[in-house]
Amino acid sequence: MHAFLTGPMFYISIAVLVIGLLVRVVRYIRGLDWKLDRVAYRAHRKAGMKGAARSIFKWLVPFGTRSWRVQPVMTVVFFVFHIGVVAVPLFLLAHNMFLEEKLGFSFFTLPALAADILSWGVLAALLILVLRRIALPEVRILTTFHDYFILALTAAPFVTGLICRYDPANYDFWLLIHIAAGELLLILIPFTKLSHVVTFFLSRAQIGMDFGIKRGGMKGKGMAW
Amino acid sequence: MFDRILLATSATEACDHAARVAFNMAERYKSYLNIFHVLGLPTRAYSQDVIDVKTRERVTADEEYVAWVKEEIRGYYERLLEKTGDNYGIEVAVGSPHREILRAARNNDPDLVVMGGSTGHMEDSSYKKTTAGSTFQRVAKAAHCPVLVVTRPAASFWGGFSRIVLGTDFSEASDVAFEYALQLARALDCELFLFHAVDVSAMAMGKVMAQDDIEEKLRVARRRMRSRYVPKMPDFESYTMDAWEGLPYVEITKYAREKQADLIIMAHHAKRDASGQAPMGSTMEQVIVRAACPVLSINRSVKK
Amino acid sequence: MPEGTLCNKQPVDTEEQLKALLADKGGQIYYEEMKHLDVDVEMLRQTLGKSLKSRLRTWLSMCARCGMCADSCFFYRINDRDPKQVPAYKIQSTLGEIVRKNGNVDNAFMHMAMETAWAKCTCCNRCAMYCPHGIDVGVMISYLRGLLYQQGFVPWEMKVGAGMHRVYRAQMDVTPEDFVDTFEWMVEEYEEDYPGLNVPVDKDDADILYTVNAREVKHYPEDLAEAAILFNIAGENWTVPSKGWELTSLAMFAGDWEACRLQVESVYDAMDRLKPKRMVGTECGHAHRATVVEGPYWAGRPDGLPPVESIHYVEWVAEALRTGKLKIDPEKRIKEPVTIQDSCNYIRNHGLRDVTREIMSYIVEPGYFIDMAPNGEHNYCCGGGGGFNGIGLYRPQRNKALITKRDQIMHTGASLVIAPCHNCWDAIRDLEEEYQIGIRWSFLKPLLIDMVVVPEHMKPKE
Structure with missing residues (x-):
């Protein structure tokens, strides 16, 4: 089982992830239509690029936009969650060793303490996000099963990973579950709202181009996000 | 002289005195009387709804409603309409009152516009706050015909004009007013009283004036009147000239009363004064609300 | 397929049609007919197929349902934080449903969608600035309006207005x-x-x-x-x-x-x-x-x-x-507390924030200009944008929507509000009439006329 999950299944999940996301990107870009979207993408590439870059960058910086600033609690939760959710899978020592072995390369490695803090941060943030969905009427009304599903999907590898870390007795069992959960997550990313790992950038770039080209970007100092 | 009279009316009490004057004039001079009513401005942007100036209700100004309003107006003036016979028309428009009155005056080219005082409600309406000056001021400023305003019961007016007071301040506009007054006096065989008031208030002169100075000013005013107006009425005899000192609007009102005038004619100054205040000096405004006879306003653009 | 004589899927193209529509007092017959108007599902599907492409489709599907747009919407804020006024909800419950049901919606749904599209959104686009994913609900509501218009579910005044442009x-x-x-x-x-x-x-x-x-x-x-x-x-x-x-x-x-x-x-x-x-x-x-x-x-x-x-x-x-073509007499500059209402359509949608503030620096005595909070691109809609001012059916909602601007103005303490926009001007006029907070309002032109230096050749001779 371990061999299958770390062998063929690993390659399959990576492939599904990469191909799935690539298809997403290509389909999105091909589906952009200057007339329907009413944005002259081609005619003003430079203004478009500038608008897109600003639009993405400002939102990647904690408290970089007014929206982040006026909702500070959400902003902290959001960034703790997203930084952890991106950094831990990529930069954990164990993951890097695995990558080195399977794909022949590895990333920078996080110190163990940082990885612990980030992981716990992710789970804490997840908990708050769930509670927020239940407690706030304006979020509750929007929430669907899918939203809880992807939260659970994201939580699974972290929960199992932390169990591995703290429960050496049943390490092998939990590791297996952990790998399965991780691979399930990778496979489902392109088919769920988790595809925002790429569509976030596409959508932000698009609205950035909209404001950058059409809605004042070529007039004022650029959108005051 | 008065072939066509446009009576701008709210068809409420506020316009009763004006209406009586207009109907009496129409009867006396066989004028066509155009009774003109403005419903009000649409309340919602480009919508059809207006606040009816009379009922203060929100209504839809469609054909049906307009027909109803016309019938209401006909009913309101039922007794007065006996004076005009069939020689009248009723028009109803939607918009800001001054603008629509001016538009009607432009389209129908009347010889005279007759208006009443404020409708009262307009005072507390927020429309008014955006715009300096009343409907009358704005009409008087821009109309190409004389504008007659009646705010008080015109005690000394019985249908025709016989004694006309012209208040002059020697301006270009006053010259136009003089020409009109002379023409009117000739046509209707009236007596004409040319009058100038020397403003001796400390506010106007910047100091308390010595009596010698006042008398000198009065002499100058009389000389000026003679040289300015007498050569222009070679074959006209029945005129009198006077210059009094005091507060101009008080003096004009007093003078008109003493002479038993049935019409006061004054020039309307289109220019804004230095303080950026609404057009027309306060003198005419004050005379209008005080005089016991109709007041006729003439601006420079009135055709001779 | 019941089509009304006035309320139907045909746009108004002739003067006669327009007059017939206008003769219907306040759209009484029109709205009555609308209750029986059918939805052309096939047409709806085709339109979606042709015009709902990646940008809108992605926006609809990627919405994280996080609710961060809620507070950006003035409707949400003044309607006691009603969750149904959250921008994401407004679009998901209308356009989102239409897409999920592939156009299979009924008359009652279309009535709800119409009210959402015209009485719960002025297309001010403010929420687009608060969504981490850059989802612009205003743009989508505007798209939804297009679908509704095509199906004949459009407020009477809007049908009249569009007809005016056609005729x-x-x-x-x-x-x-x-x-x-x-x-x-x-x-x-x-x-x-x-x-x-x-x-x-x-x-x-x-x-x-x-x-x-x-x-x-x-x-x-x-x-x-x-x-x-x-x-x-x-x-x-x-x-x-x-x-x-x-x-x-x-x-x-x-x-x-x-x-x-x-x-x-x-x-x-x-x-x-x-x-x-x-x-x-x-x-x-x-x-x-x-x-x-x-x-x-x-x-x-x-x-x-x-x-x-x-x-x-x-x-x-x-x-x-700036170039001195118009010179302001410094004596006549505005010397009372004054604020400016920037139109969403030129400030958020065309970046003219600094332009209006530059004008203020010339025409207002220093110290008398007070900006609203928030302002610039983050300014709220006047409360009457997007056609809202003109729709009789939604007048009560509109009057409530004015409260945001009323309070913003009151917080500045200004007695004069400059509004270089017809819609804003109207909304502020109406809010003064409705709530009587004792303000005046003006376009720029009359104010400028009062304070500009008139060159000699344009002064009346006398």
């Missing part, structure tokens, strides 16, 4: 003759005060082509005179087109994209015909957006720009003050 190429029944005649009348009325004042009609190769809002012609023609006076004082070589003078587009509020195209092309034709260097539009926000920002796309212009450079009136004023 008269203006938002009201003002013909080219009416326009020229009124403009000339106004100039005539004011030339006593400003000798030499004139209005050049259809002049070729002018520096400025001036376009207006039909409402000015119909109800506030002084505005035309004021524009003429200011252009003359500034010594501009300007003109107005006898055709193609209407800058506004109620068709945009209605979602009648075909009428939008017809309307904006009439203006572009005037540009092509008269070859001006620039177009300056009057003080109107949505009109600017319609003709300058969105218009090029309706007309199919690949560069996304109008045929000649086109600017909003505030841009011209700022430039004229």
